[in-house]
Amino acid sequence: MSRIDARLILIDLDGTLVDSVPDLVWAVDATMDDLGLPRRGEHAVRHWVGNGVERLVKRALTLDLYAEPEAAMYARALPVFMAHYQAANGKYSRLFPGVAQGVRELAASGRHLACVTNKAERFTLPLLETLGVLSDFGLVVSGDTTPHKKPHPEPLLHAARHFDIAPAQSLMIGDSRHDVEAARAAGFKVLCVNYGYNHGDDIRDAAPDAVIDSLVDVKDYLL
Numbered sequence: 175m176s177r178i179d180a181r182l183i184l185i186d187l188d189g190t191l192v193d194s195v196p197d198l199v200w201a202v203d204a205t206m207d208d209l210g211l212p213r214r215g216e217h218a219v220r221h222w223v224g225n226g227v228e229r230l231v232k233r234a235l236t237l238d239l240y241a242e243p244e245a246a247m248y249a250r251a252l253p254v255f256m257a258h259y260q261a262a263n264g265k266y267s268r269l270f271p272g273v274a275q276g277v278r279e280l281a282a283s284g285r286h287l288a289c290v291t292n293k294a295e296r297f298t299l300p301l302l303e304t305l306g307v308l309s310d311f312g313l314v315v316s317g318d319t320t321p322h323k324k325p326h327p328e329p330l331l332h333a334a335r336h337f338d339i340a341p342a343q344s345l346m347i348g349d350s351r352h353d354v355e356a357a358r359a360a361g362f363k364v365l366c367v368n369y370g371y372n373h374g375d376d377i378r379d380a381a382p383d384a385v386i387d388s389l390v391d392v393k394d395y396l397l
Contacts, residue, residue, distance in 0.1 A: 175383055175384055178345055178363045178396055179397045180343060180344060180396055181285055181339050181343045182287075182288070182334060183285050183286070183287050183347065184289070184290045184345065184346045184347065184362070185277070185288070186289075186290060187290075187293055187298060188292075189349035189350065189370030189372075190348050190353075190389075191270065191289070191307065191389075192267050192268070192269055192273075192301065192305060193267060193270055194223070195371075196216075196266030196267060196268075197259065197265060197266050197267045198223055198227075198259070198262075199214075199216045199266075200258070200266060201255055201259035202214050202234050202255065204258040204262075205234070205251060205254050205255040205258055208258075209247075209250070218234075219234070220371070223371045226323065227255065227256070227259060227294070231248065231251050231252050231255050232248060259297065263300055264300055264301045264304035267304075267305065268305070269305050274307065275390050276388060276389025276390040276392060278310060281310040283393070283396075286312050286313075286337045286339065287310060287311050288311055288312060288314065288337075289314045290324070291315070292323045292324055292352075294316055294317050295319065298314060298317075299314060299316075313333055313336050313337070315329045315332055319332065324352045324355075325351075325352040325355035325359070326359070327357075327360035327361075329356070330356055330357065330360040334360070341362050342361060344360075344361075344362045344363070345396075346363070346365075347366070348364065348370070349367050349377065350366075350373075351375070351379075353366065354380040354381065354382050364382045365386055365392060365395060367388070367389070368385050368386065368387055369387075383395075
């Protein structure tokens, strides 16, 4: 592929910047304990993450990616999970290899850098701060910043408007097909990491512009 003229770079959080599964496993299993249900464990939770904590709770209750739980059980489970996740947020999560270096190189390159995630702001900002990368981003667009979440293009377009940069000069970096769908709908170029959360599917099947091993590789695709 030809190099990308990107004045704005947006980076997804869970599965791209941060391996947040350990926090989520702790919160899911603690929630199951409180509800008198079996613990779900890391293998299952790692397969379920990527579409927001509300959907994660539904998957933990139904053991299915798309099923809807009984409404009363979900209404009981969600606030329990939120309380446990608030307590665990940032305790066990870690940046993926190459993230700290890659983010700082991009931030120092003169390009605008933003984090765009479906995670709620009350979890997003403390997590980025705890892991030491919040100050590298000129903007954080969380799951409750705009009326729509990814794969809707609005969070990406919100960031582009904030920096007054055209979508054609903007790049999305993510790990899932929803990142690719959002980028295509917004008119962004899109790179995907090969290590993230995509429910076990090969991210190449979503046809991003390129697949990278690490955020330190992004500079090799930029003008």
